[in-house]
Amino acid sequence: MKFGFLLTCLFVLTFPRDCFSERCDDWGVDTGKLTQTYDGEPVRIGCPLFEDYLKHNYSTAHSAGLTLMWYFTAQGKDLEEPINIRLPDNRISKDKDILWFRPAVLNDTGNYTCMLRNTTFCSKVAFPMEVFRKDQNACVSTAKASEEKLLPLGERHYMTCPDTYGYYPANVTPTVKWYMNCDLVNGFVDRDLKGPDLIFLSMSLQYQGNYTCIVTYEDSGRIYNLTRTMHVKAVASSLYAMPPKMHFPNDKVNYTFAPGEDMQLPCKVDFSYVQNSSNEIWWTINGKRKEDINDPRIDHTRSVELDEQNPGAETITETLHIKKIIPDELQQNYTCSAKNLLGSVSRQALVNEKVGPPRYITELACGLGATLFLVICFIVVYHVYWLEMVLFYRAQFGTDETIGDGKEYDVYVSYARNAEEEEFVLVTLRGVLENEFGYKLCIFDRDSLPGGIITDETLSFIKKSRRLLVVISPSYVHQGTQALLELKAGLQNMASKGNIRLVLVQYKAIKNKQKVKELKLAQSVLSVIKWKGEKSKQPGSRFWKELHVGLPVKKTFFTKNTGSFQMLTQNSSFTTEGL
Secondary structure (H helix, E strand, O other): OOHHHHHHHHHHHHHHHHHHHHOEEOOOOOOOOOOOEEEEOOOOEEOOHHHHHHHHHHHHHHHHEEEEEEEEEEEEOOOEEEOOOOOOOOOOEEEEEEEOOOOOOOOHHEEEEEEEEEEOEEEEEEEEEEEEEEOOOOOOOOOOOOOOEEEEEEOOEEEEEEOOOOOOOOOOOEEEEEEEEEEEOOOOOOOOEEEEEEEOOOOHHOOEEEEEEEEEEEEEEEEEEEEEEEEEEEEOOHHHHOOOOOEEOOOOOEEOOOOOOOOOEEEEEEEOOOOOOOOOOEEEEOOOOOHHHHOOOEEEEEEEEEEOOOOOEEEEEEEEEEEOOOHHHHHOOOOEEEEEEEEEEEEEEEEEEOOOOHHHHHHHHHHHHHHHHHHHHHHHHHHHHHHHHHHHHHHHHHHOOOOOOOOOOEEEEEEOOOOOHHHHHHHHHHHHHHHHHOOOOOOOOHHHHOOOOOOHHHHHHHOOOOEEEEEEOHHHHOHHHHHHHHHHHHHHHHHHHOEEEEEEOOOOOOOOHOOOHHHHHHHHOOOOEEEEHHHHOOOOOOOHHHHHHHHHOOOEEEOOEEEEEEEEEEOOOEEEEOO
């Protein structure tokens, strides 16, 4: 019996607490109620519950038995602790729903929670407070937000140091100092000081800037300062305010689009400065705004241009975008509207379907484009494969130069007589030109008879040859006495009779200053075929193709089985691969 009674009492005592913990309304952190102040200055914060969240004021709630409690969460921490308002220095105190800090310190930065509760009801909300230290050698902190004041040009204005009422007793007269951009001002031009007020006799652009007032007062034997900063900005006078002015769309501009294109319709409107007025601009499609049309293809972009001559005035361009329009959308009503407190304006954009060019123009353009494409392709192919094309044409349609010309040799080879170049001529050049291409070469050291006169035999060999192939190298100049004789004879024969042609092969490069006049003359009128070592050794390389083009045309036929060209001569046959 006694045990049951004790359980009943325990349930009665604990039930209200459980209900309380389950019914507590937590409104979270209201960042819109941010309070900012300076280190060492007094500040007050009020509980937002009685302003925005509850229907009753503090007196009504207190009369109903509700208790207001304060908690603090330091910056960077999660632990919420009760605020001790019974400190010996009385720095933090409570007056109804107001919490006073006389003064605030840097460690007071954090979130403050006010909780209204009894045994069956609970409601709480948190809000932040920031305490700043003033910048060095400055009257303010750049991190602290400042209030903006918009003052019309040419008008008279009173500016009172804000948020100071109630901080000092009614019987105390504080001192007020005004600063412009943190410079103490003892005498303003066209601006007067009257008590705590700063009077602008006639607002001008040069008076724009940050104005700071510092209020100093004494309370309970202690001196306090209140620092308030306002950013003063000049705006156009209300005498020049007018309704919105729309530049376009207008009756003179016609927008044309083809189905499938992206539509862009700009709406440009001038807004003058109107105090306490918002500038609105929007597009409608058949009377509906974008928000009422569920189509992801439709979008808006906005750009704003400020008017430097009329501060506060602006030009807004609102552009309507529709991706890949369909024919039906070209028949719809597109209207731009704008308004402010003084009036509104609306205009419809003139949208028509784009008419394409006549069919014959399209066909002509396609034909010209196709022809141009083919010409470009031919030029590219010729540029890349011109050697192969020339060799193919020679093989199919070329006239045999060896018939009836009375020449004994196809090519006379002129070169410097040293071991390296003799190997190049006797092994590489002779091996390909005679064995692969079927040409008959005249090489003096191989084909001349012993005991003859070198000059006479050299001139005789050159006269009997269709081409003079000159192998150019530094040794050709320094060591090639006979080689230079051969070059000079070939040039004279080509210039006077024209029955021999020179082919220049650069085995090794020669500096310009090392060249003799005959070699300079030859290189100025003839192209040079360059030997590039290992890259040029294969018979199908570009070197051999260029050399083949410079040599005489001889009768050829095409073998279908091997897919190659073959040349017939009286003495030999050869195969040129891969034309």
